[in-house]
Amino acid sequence: MARYTSSYTVGLPFPRMGELVVEVLKSCPLEITYNTGEYIMARETPGKVSFSKLASVEILIDRTTSTEKETKMTLVVKNEELPLQLDNHCYQMFQLVSQALVGYRSWQIIEPVAG
Template identity: 45%
Template sequence: MARYTSSFLAKTNLEQIPILLCQLVESCDFEVVYQATDYLMAREIPGQVPFSKLVTVEALVESTAAQNNEVPVTFVIKNDELPLKSNNHCQQLFQKLQLALNQSQEWRLIAAVAT
């Protein structure tokens, strides 16, 4: 199973986080499957790759650590594909999400880890 994580600070208040997360994942061609105030799950839209390569994104909002209009969010990007190559499908979508986060004014990188 390929799995990549990254942590970011959202430069906004806690109430705006669900809207920001939806816009972010939809801009990266994911569809929201489930959303709560402190959690979002989105999946890659089926049809382009085999089922085992479909990528899921989870966004975990650390609402208790929010302060001064900065909210920590951890992203987990994963799929069932074995990461036999360093440039696999999950890694490519992880990079796409990272790029979208880095280009946005609302997000600041804390850490990114490939596991």
């Protein structure tokens, strides 16, 4: 199973994060399958790659350490594909979502940490 993670500190308070993360994920394009406001799960829609390569994306927004100026979140992208190549489909999706999060216009990434 391929799995890639990274963490970010975003220059926004917690209450705004959930809706903005959903907006970013939809732009990737991913389908939101679960959303509690603190935990958001999305997946690729079938049709472009085999089922084992379909990536799922999880974002955990850390409410417990959130302040008025910043919030931490963790990104996990995974699929059932064996990561036999460095540039596999899961890694490509990880790069796509990571770049979308870092480049999003409605917030400022204070501290990205690759995992």
